[in-house]
Amino acid sequence: MEFVTGRTEKETKDLSQLLAEEQEGTEVKVNGAIHTIRDMGTVAFVVLRKREGLLQCVYQEGVSKFDVNELKEASTVEVTGKLVKNEKAPNGIEVQMETVTVLSEPVEPMPIPIAKWKMGVNLETNLDLRAISLRNVRERAKFRIQEGITRGFRDYLYGKGFTEIHTPKIGSKGAEGGANMFKMEYFHRPAVLAQSPQFYKQMMVGVFDRVFETAPVFRAEKHNTKRHLNEYTSLDFEMGYIDSFADIMEMETGVLQSIMALLQKDYAKELAILKVDLPKVDKIPQVRFDEAKKLVSEKYNRPIRNPYDLEPEEEHLIGQYFKEEYGADFVFVTHYPSKKRPFYAMDDPADETFTLSFDCLFRGLEITTGGQRIHDYNMLMEKLEKKGMTDEGMEYYLMAFKHGMPPHGGLGIGLERLTMQLLGEENVRETTLFPRDLSRLEP
């Protein structure tokens, strides 16, 4: 009987293994996609694209035992040769090629210059050709950093006693009313796609005290802006036994600190490729919603038009204000008006026109909405009535409250938005692997 034992080491070397090799002239076997070929006649530079970066391989007539003209850009190959140092090569090493085995070949020339540092194609083309445009070294680096963000979020919360949950995306009714929900048919019954895991994560606070989820959410919003997507990844957490909604902001600050520390430690290469300076997150200023509006109105001489909401321009100016005054990239804006928050938001007992809630702005853009929730059943029923809503379709959610729930709150962070702001991109589609918007359903 043959057995599989979990041997995952390969004969071919990763870039980091090559960089760790100290012996000059070691025979190595490597593989990769041919990123570029620069043919100089008797010498040719064949740069391989590997997952950890680029590796220069050198063809030399007489030494290399193959015809360089048989190699094509975008082929994938396995190369044997001698590993030598070369300060001029990417990462300071190169492989003097002896043999090449072609693993696969393209059938058409590349329509965009993916090997250029900046491809110079517009966003629509980039997105249409996602399968190949992401092969560009800068493009793919964005999504390595996105991985680091998700990972930093999870690792921190595991350490703080949170349980990871998986809640259903198909349901019978939404958390915040029926607007903006994608509708579908579920075995001849009407159903909707979840616009957030809100109800489920709250219910699970009664079970695990602290929970988180990193999963897609769906918003059928009809506006096409640079900061909206109709499907995105939401980093959600919800925690019980809070003393106040400040506990949630402290936890988010801890999460952000964890993310930045992880990026610095494990994603330095990608940060360097994209020239990203990590923001300072040792302390984040907090300001009341009404106070923030006033500060910005005064400093930038801008009338307050809508006292109940922040216009994008105002968010931007709040970001500018706290950058100028405190050198801060993040700011917590607290006590949003009840009018603009969902029914489950806890009103401020000191003034019920405001809620114990917050947004976190990062460089002038909202990346998080959070706050304390109502945990008392009777208060929740009163709030529903006050909002002119009924409990229809919410019975299973309300059940958790009927049977006792601790004081709790939580938040949701938009992963692609956070990535966009961190990388200084202008459009959230730049930091979404395969964006979905009003006009885009493919690739």
Place this chain on the structure above:
Amino acid sequence: MEFVTGRTEKETKDLSQLLAEEQEGTEVKVNGAIHTIRDMGTVAFVVLRKREGLLQCVYQEGVSKFDVNELKEASTVEVTGKLVKNEKAPNGIEVQMETVTVLSEPVEPMPIPIAKWKMGVNLETNLDLRAISLRNVRERAKFRIQEGITRGFRDYLYGKGFTEIHTPKIGSKGAEGGANMFKMEYFHRPAVLAQSPQFYKQMMVGVFDRVFETAPVFRAEKHNTKRHLNEYTSLDFEMGYIDSFADIMEMETGVLQSIMALLQKDYAKELAILKVDLPKVDKIPQVRFDEAKKLVSEKYNRPIRNPYDLEPEEEHLIGQYFKEEYGADFVFVTHYPSKKRPFYAMDDPADETFTLSFDCLFRGLEITTGGQRIHDYNMLMEKLEKKGMTDEGMEYYLMAFKHGMPPHGGLGIGLERLTMQLLGEENVRETTLFPRDLSRLEP
């Protein structure tokens, strides 16, 4: 200006902090939900349910400065008192209560005995009352273990150079044809929910070499069995530059070893609660599909009815065979017939009626389907034609192959099924937080 600095330590103590406390009689503050109250007159035992387990608190007339009759089961409370050792208490400690602050109260009595070790309710009731039935200590332990599985999967793959991706769940066409897809309307255009991230993860092999995703998938299958769900969490990976499909089985074996090691290390308490013995995964036998059918047919005297597929009963017997003959809980069944595999599966060059693919059975149930994929564009187009399919709606997927793809393969593991088999449950709904099936769309 007030700043948030990431202070997440609380004055109240977690169970693990209490257990680490060596000083007898230390004054502590704790919180939790009242799981049970056993009132003996001048003494009462108030057991708190905390996220890490149960904590016994003791009311004593004269010592405790409150009226125990004011406490209700399912209330959440904050307690102060002295921490003392007591071998008879859960976890060997208890708190001699001094004061209690009630944080919240239930409005209705609990309809099921959640504090019992086994609740004794049927599955339908359990699922209907999910918000409270999961408060049972055994029920919630299942999902802690599920967390450990997901975490072990991710941690191992991060370490092996995989990049985590987030692919869209709303799309225009499915990976394996249009059958079994949920249909929806996307801004007046027809759309479907992804039944797997197959196309996207393959495309991303051309970018990152190795990728994984842990996300929901949607299957509109009309059968209601104990092992099927219409929405589940799929643990997917895809890897390039493989030498053969054996590399994928080696990687899965590594993943399973990582999961079991993590469960043993960090989830021992939950394993003990559920009396789970972890399976041995140091080596997993592999057997050809046709050979497996023959072995089982001979040993158990069972005629082979369908040479192209495994019936559930056959899968079960294969599991039994390898348990009896080799003491193995897992088995890789390889070389499934081409007929039953999707178009992108790589046929075996030695015999094209079979594919370079496998299923992983765990205690007689398929938990993984995987294999090598076709990476050559022309071969892929021929296979499509042979299967009577067209490339309509697949242009973006095929683009990756036009421009060169390394040899690659991957797999998908059903998280809830793996959990079910590990815990010895009979129905996959037992290990799904909020299952979706033919008749269940709530909670």
